[in-house]
Amino acid sequence: MEKKSIGKYIDEDTDQQEIDAELEDLKEKETSQLALAWMRFKRSKLALIGGLIVLVLVITAIFAPFIAPYDPLETNPQRRLEDPSSEHLLGTDNLGRDIFSRLVYGTRIALMIGVLIVAVSGGIGITLGVLAGVFGGWIDEAIMRLVDTFLAFPTVVMALAIAGALGPGLYNVIIAVGLVVWTRFARVTRGDILSIKTETYIEAAEAIGESKISLITKYYIPNVLPSIVVVATIMMPTALLASAALTFLGIGAQAPDPSWGYMVSSGRDYLTIAPWMATFGGASITVTVLAFNFVGDGLRDALDPVRGGS
Amino acid sequence: MSNIVETKNLKNFFQSKKGTVKAVNDVTLNVVKGETLGVVGESGCGKTTLGRTILKLIEPTDGKIFFDGEDITDHSGKKMREFRKKMNIVFQDPVSALNPQMTVYDHLDRPLEIHNMVSSEDEKLTKMVDILNTMGLKAEHLIRYPHELSGGQKQRVCIARALCLEPDFLVLDEPTSALDVSVQSKILKLLDRAKEKFDVSYMFISHNINLVRAISDRLGVMYLGRLVEVGDSDEIFENPQHPYTKALFKSVPQPDPDEKVEAPLSGQVPSPVEPPEGCNFAPRCKQKIGEICEKHDPELKESGERKIACHLYY
Amino acid sequence: MVEKVNKGEPILKINDIILDFSTEEGTVKALDDVSLTVKKGEIHGLIGETGCGKSVTSLTTLGLLDDNAIIRGGEVFYRGEDLLEMSEKELRKNVRGNEISMIFQNPSTSLNPVYTAGEQVKESIVLYQSDDDDESQRLVLDELDRVKLPDPEEVYKKYPHELSGGMMQRVMIAMMLACNSNLLIADEPTTALDVSIQAQFLKVLEELKEKEELSILYITHDMAVISEICDKVTVMYGGQIAETAEVHDIFNNPRHPYTNGLIHSVPGVKKDVKEFETIPGTVPRLINPPSGCRFHPRCEYAQEICKEERPPLERIGKEHLVACHFWEEVE
Numbered sequence: 001m002e003k004k005s006i007g008k009y010i011d012e013d014t015d016q017q018e019i020d021a022e023l024e025d026l027k028e029k030e031t032s033q034l035a036l037a038w039m040r041f042k043r044s045k046l047a048l049i050g051g052l053i054v055l056v057l058v059i060t061a062i063f064a065p066f067i068a069p070y071d072p073l074e075t076n077p078q079r080r081l082e083d084p085s086s087e088h089l090l091g092t093d094n095l096g097r098d099i100f101s102r103l104v105y106g107t108r109i110a111l112m113i114g115v116l117i118v119a120v121s122g123g124i125g126i127t128l129g130v131l132a133g134v135f136g137g138w139i140d141e142a143i144m145r146l147v148d149t150f151l152a153f154p155t156v157v158m159a160l161a162i163a164g165a166l167g168p169g170l171y172n173v174i175i176a177v178g179l180v181v182w183t184r185f186a187r188v189t190r191g192d193i194l195s196i197k198t199e200t201y202i203e204a205a206e207a208i209g210e211s212k213i214s215l216i217t218k219y220y221i222p223n224v225l226p227s228i229v230v231v232a233t234i235m236m237p238t239a240l241l242a243s244a245a246l247t248f249l250g251i252g253a254q255a256p257d258p259s260w261g262y263m264v265s266s267g268r269d270y271l272t273i274a275p276w277m278a279t280f281g282g283a284s285i286t287v288t289v290l291a292f293n294f295v296g297d298g299l300r301d302a303l304d305p306v307r308g309g310s
Numbered sequence: 311m312s313n314i315v316e317t318k319n320l321k322n323f324f325q326s327k328k329g330t331v332k333a334v335n336d337v338t339l340n341v342v343k344g345e346t347l348g349v350v351g352e353s354g355c356g357k358t359t360l361g362r363t364i365l366k367l368i369e370p371t372d373g374k375i376f377f378d379g380e381d382i383t384d385h386s387g388k389k390m391r392e393f394r395k396k397m398n399i400v401f402q403d404p405v406s407a408l409n410p411q412m413t414v415y416d417h418l419d420r421p422l423e424i425h426n427m428v429s430s431e432d433e434k435l436t437k438m439v440d441i442l443n444t445m446g447l448k449a450e451h452l453i454r455y456p457h458e459l460s461g462g463q464k465q466r467v468c469i470a471r472a473l474c475l476e477p478d479f480l481v482l483d484e485p486t487s488a489l490d491v492s493v494q495s496k497i498l499k500l501l502d503r504a505k506e507k508f509d510v511s512y513m514f515i516s517h518n519i520n521l522v523r524a525i526s527d528r529l530g531v532m533y534l535g536r537l538v539e540v541g542d543s544d545e546i547f548e549n550p551q552h553p554y555t556k557a558l559f560k561s562v563p564q565p566d567p568d569e570k571v572e573a574p575l576s577g578q579v580p581s582p583v584e585p586p587e588g589c590n591f592a593p594r595c596k597q598k599i600g601e602i603c604e605k606h607d608p609e610l611k612e613s614g615e616r617k618i619a620c621h622l623y624y
Numbered sequence: 625m626v627e628k629v630n631k632g633e634p635i636l637k638i639n640d641i642i643l644d645f646s647t648e649e650g651t652v653k654a655l656d657d658v659s660l661t662v663k664k665g666e667i668h669g670l671i672g673e674t675g676c677g678k679s680v681t682s683l684t685t686l687g688l689l690d691d692n693a694i695i696r697g698g699e700v701f702y703r704g705e706d707l708l709e710m711s712e713k714e715l716r717k718n719v720r721g722n723e724i725s726m727i728f729q730n731p732s733t734s735l736n737p738v739y740t741a742g743e744q745v746k747e748s749i750v751l752y753q754s755d756d757d758d759e760s761q762r763l764v765l766d767e768l769d770r771v772k773l774p775d776p777e778e779v780y781k782k783y784p785h786e787l788s789g790g791m792m793q794r795v796m797i798a799m800m801l802a803c804n805s806n807l808l809i810a811d812e813p814t815t816a817l818d819v820s821i822q823a824q825f826l827k828v829l830e831e832l833k834e835k836e837e838l839s840i841l842y843i844t845h846d847m848a849v850i851s852e853i854c855d856k857v858t859v860m861y862g863g864q865i866a867e868t869a870e871v872h873d874i875f876n877n878p879r880h881p882y883t884n885g886l887i888h889s890v891p892g893v894k895k896d897v898k899e900f901e902t903i904p905g906t907v908p909r910l911i912n913p914p915s916g917c918r919f920h921p922r923c924e925y926a927q928e929i930c931k932e933e934r935p936p937l938e939r940i941g942k943e944h945l946v947a948c949h950f951w952e953e954v955e
Contacts, residue, residue: 005926039648200406204468207367208421208475209394218420222411352818460906461674490673490907491845495889495900502897519819520848520892524900561823563848565892567871571852573827575820577774578788 040302047298053291061107068101072258081274091276094266099277102258103284109259110240110288113174117239118232120178125185126228132186133193134216140190147183155180155238156245163251170259173252177242181235188231192224226303234296237289244285260284313376314479314511315341315364315397320373322356322363329583333359335535336373338610341479346505346512348526348543350519352558354582355532357515361481364513365399366390378478395425398472402484404464408456414467415452418442421474441470444507445500462493466500473508481513486521498525519562523547531555534590535582536607541616551613552620553597589621597622627704631665634701635807635839636724641684641698643677650911654680656863656918658698659937662807662856665837667829669854669871671844671886675907676860678843682809684708685841686724687715702807722752725800729812731792735784741795742768742780748802767798772828790821794828801832811843826853847890851875856943859883862908862918865937868945879940879951881923917948925950 041047060067069089076096084091090099132143150158155177163176196202196219205219246252247261254262260281267278322334333356341347349357362368364375366382374383382393401407408417418438421427428434439449445466456464465485472480482501486494502525505512516522522529522543529543531552539552550556557574564571577594580586586593588604595603602621613623629635643655655677662668670678683689685700685707700707707719720726728734736744742764749760749767768776771794784792793813800808810829814822830853832838842854850857851871858868859880867880878884885903905922908914914921920930929949937947948954 005924006920006928006931036648200401200403201409203367204399204401204407204471205409205420207365207394207399208471209391209424210420214420214424218412218416219409223409225411352820462906491847492673492886492889492903493906495891496902498891498897499900499902517819518891520890524891524895525897558820561820563823563826563846563852565847565851565875565887565890567851567875569851571823571826573820573823576824578790578821579818 037302041298044294044298044301046294047302050291050294050298053287054295057107057111057288057291060104061111064104064108068098068104070098070101072097072102072105073256074098081270083274084276090280091274093263093277094270094274099263099280102263103260103280106258106260106263106281106284109170109257110284113170113243113259114236114239114292116174117178117181117243118235120175121180121182121235121239122185122228122232123182124178125182126189126224128182129186129189130193130216130220130224133190133197134212134220143186143190147186150180150183153180155242159242159246160249160251163246168251168254170252170254170257173243173246176246177239181238181242184235185228185231188227189224192227193220196220196223230296230300230303233292233299236292236296240285240289312343312379313340314343314378315513316376317364318374318376320360320363320375321371322359322368323371326583328581331582332535332585333582334363334370335582335585337532337535337537339530339537339540341511341513342528343478343511344509345527346514346525348522348529349513349515349532350517350522350529350558351532352517352579354534354579356535356582357532358483360532361399361483361513361515365397365481366393367399391424395421395475396477397479397481398475398477399481399483400465400468400472400485403488404461404468405456405488407468408464410456412455413452414442414447414454414456414459417467417471418452418474421471425475427474427476437474441473444473444504445470446496461489462497465489465497469497469501469504473504473510476508477510479511479513481515483515484517485514487516487518494521501525519559520564531558534579534585536590536619537610537617538591538619539616540610540618545615551616551623552618553595553622554591557596589619629664629703629806631663631837633664634661635664635703636660636662636685636841637699637701638681638685639699639701641681641700642696643680643684643689643698644694644696645690646692646694647911652910653913654693654863654910655684656913656934657937658860658863658865660841660858660865660868662839662841664806664839665833666855667833667840667842667853669842669844669850669857670860671847671850671857672860673845673907675862675910677863678860679811681860682726682811682841682843685809686720686726687712688726721748721805722803723805724807724809725803725805726809726811727793727796727800727813729815731789731796732784734796735792737784740781740783741787741792745795745798745802748799752803764798764802767802768795770801770832771795771798772824773798788821790817790825793817793825797828797832801836806839808838808840809843810840812845813842814849815844815846822849829853847886848892859886862913863910864918864934864947865945866919866947868937868943869941870943873941873944879944879946879954880919880948881925881950881954882919884954885922925953 074097079092079096080094082088082092088098088100090103093099128143132140158180159176162179163172166172166176202219205215243252244261247259248265252261263281264278267281270277318338320334320337324331324333337360349360351357359368363370370383374381377393377397385393422434422437428437438452442448442451447463447466459467486497489497504510514522514525526543528541529546530537531539533554539546539555546555550559560572560574562571575594588606589608592598592603599621608619608621610617610619611624638658638660641655641658645652645654658677658681672678687707695708702724707715745764745767746760749763753763754760764780765776768779773779773791773794779791814825817825829840833840844850854871857871857874859866859882861882867878867883874883875887878887888901889903903922908918916932916934917930920926923930935947935949937945939945940951
């Protein structure tokens with residue numbers, strides 16, 4: 001009466017069947033972390049809108065020469081301060097330059113400023129955060145006191161001081177702001193590392209003989225990455241606002257660069273007769289800042305449960 | 311019979327707000343080559359700290375540790391790294407013991423790379439697949455991330471990682487406590503199989519007395535940082551001699567409706583912070599013989615085939 | 625709660641519960657026709673592994689499920705009334721705490737850290753027994769003594785963080801007794817406790833069952849504990865009931881292949897690891913569970929019918945129920 005079982009795990013070679021069946025189960029389970037994160041991200045309408053805007057900005061920046069109808073630097077004294085028309089979508093500025101074209105090319109500058117500031121501040125902040133978190137002790141104390149010192153001053157004031165010392169120019173603004181906002185990266189990185197430090201897989205890595213450097217590069221940093229991405233995204237608007245503020249105050253991007261901040265500051269004098277100069281420049285900054293903030297929030301919610309496993 | 315691991319008067323004390331925690335308090339034991347030494351005890355007994363101290367994942371406060379005859383107590387850095395290949399540990403919680411950003415391949419790769427154990431990618435893969443198969447996993451599992459695996463599979467990866475080192479000695483710290491019952495028995499069988507195939511000695515730490523009984527050759531019972539009884543596992547289970555061991559075994563429920571436990575131990579294990587003078591177990595011991603138990607800490611002495619720390623047996 | 629129940633009569637009747645959870649990965653079919661009866665004065669064990677639905681069943685009883693839970697069918701009768709028909713307000717006022725109490729694995733999260741143990745038990749006394757200050761204090765000490773806490777006056781003054789796990793669990797029982805609860809649902813109450821403390825705790829529960837006719841639904845994964853204090857046992861697998869029987873029958877005459885496999889993989893039954901038996905395969909995910917009998921992929925007796933038709937829970941003995949097409953052939 002020995003009927004053979006239909007159970008897929010049951011066979012003469014139980015081990016082999018079992019392993020094969022388990023693999024089949026695994027295939028069903030194939031929702032990768034990325035896919036799950038994307039599902040979570042999608043849930044927030046604001047994040048999606050923000051993401052779309054960021055995408056539009058990036059495309060605009062890349063394809064600026066094809067999108068902008070005019071050369072942003074080309075002056076035209078005959079057509080100064082014109083209202084928006086079919087020829088000049090957003091009007092012209094005080095030197096007859098097409099505002100729309102300047103905005104489009106300004107996207108490049110804005111994104112570049114953002115990315116570079118994030119790079120500078122991220123580089124400094126992550127390095128110091130990692131050192132503080134991993135090594136602890138007096139290194140941690142020293143770095144944290146440094147963070148406290150920098151945080152004692154308002155961002156713009158300190159950036160102003162540094163930029164003032166370095167002199168005018170876009171790259172000096174980038175360095176100045178970068179040297180001030182690194183603290184956010186440092187704190188988040190250190191915090192994450194401290195919580196990862198208590199995870200068993202760090203102890204397991206030590207048990208197999210990993211060196212401190214390997215621990216940092218293969219264990220700590222990959223697990224800190226999601227948080228860093230979120231901080232970097234939220235840092236973009238901070239960077240933009242800070243650099244716009246500095247430009248507005250006269251330091252930073254100089255004429256004739258089509259930076260949005262410069263458009264706002266130079267448009268100040270014409271607010272009553274030709275408000276569109278300053279307005280569109282300011283609007284671009286606002287929209288970009290909001291977009292990155294929404295994306296950053298969405299990323300934080302999407303990536304949070306994924307970090308440390310699901 | 312030589313020893314793979316030996317400790318002499320090993321101590322590990324921690325400073326806490328309430329005082330000195332004597333987690334491991336003067337423990338002298340040995341693990342014979344090729345055996346499984348079970349270590350049991352309740353909370354605060356120090357068994358987990360003991361395992362980690364022997365591996366020097368935590369530095370001992372005092373005493374000595376010997377590995378295959380060599381004194382490794384003061385080894386560090388490069389010298390210690392050599393020993394990391396010979397001895398390792400499997401932790402209780404497989405979820406946090408795996409790096410969520412690393413695949414199974416990465417996890418097995420690290421020990422092989424660190425200790426230069428293979429000379430070609432082919433050799434590496436062959437080795438990995440061989441160990442995975444021993445643990446009931448397949449080559450296809452190599453590309454998986456921890457979150458894609460079940461609890462039992464995760465633990466098997468952890469054991470495979472430890473086995474990649476080809477260690478002589480493994481500390482197994484509650485390796486099945488976080489797993490389902492039916493998975494537990496599978497893992498234990500795999501561990502048994504691995505022990506024979508790779509010629510490893512085990513220190514099996516657990517609070518599950520029945521489980522330890524099934525897998526240990528020799529047994530050590532710990533109470534409040536001290537070893538109170540050590541000897542052949544079956545003999546101790548048949549005939550426990552230390553009052554604590556006796557009471558402990560009587561408290562263990564058996565999966566048999568006709569066998570009922572007693573609750574011979576009243577109160578609870580006191581805190582390992584500043585333990586009482588004299589024998590640690592004296593306050594709860596029903597076989598106290600008088601003042602000597604309250605004033606003098608009994609040493610671990612030989613009594614027949616085993617060692618006991620109790621004044622009753624001197 | 626009108627119906628009075630006598631010893632031996634059903635106090636809790638869970639009938640044919642079908643429950644789903646809607647999640648972002650799909651619908652989790654957590655409970656598939658779950659039925660269970662607890663009698664007054666009985667300790668009923670509910671055993672199963674991860675994902676079997678034992679905790680979910682208890683949460684369903686008290687209406688403590690998450691928002692994404694959808695009850696597709698079934699009733700939970702407690703002393704004659706269907707708890708699933710009650711509103712949240714009614715459950716909170718009349719059922720939870722005073723009629724049915726629940727304790728969990730980690731008592732430190734159930735006790736309020738800023739009140740002493742005595743004060744928390746007193747709250748229940750004041751509500752259900754006496755609101756006279758002196759008398760209620762005395763009654764608190766009585767309850768603390770009833771659960772065999774050494775030195776009740778000292779324990780009264782202690783805050784939760786000053787008590788051990790075992791003591792906190794007993795304080796929880798004392799609170800339950802203070803409310804004059806009739807049914808205790810205990811979800812893994814001793815899993816986090818030392819074995820010697822567990823033994824003390826189990827003795828307390830047994831005594832309460834004898835003296836007070838307390839009914840307990842005891843949820844655990846530990847077969848040894850089940851054999852220790854339970855009168856009746858229900859085995860769950862993958863959201864389905866596999867078998868229900870008196871404790872001796874479960875251990876000596878299991879009729880479901882899963883129960884059989886479980887018994888034989890428990891350390892303590894076999895004394896050497898080489899003799900351990902294992903159940904091939906792993907517990908199924910409940911988003912796309914196996915069809916018919918959810919255990920069939922792992923069952924050595926499985927045939928086509930097991931894949932097509934879910935076996936009904938049928939009575940094969942006075943107190944013995946099993947859901948298996950081939951229960952006669954087991955072992």
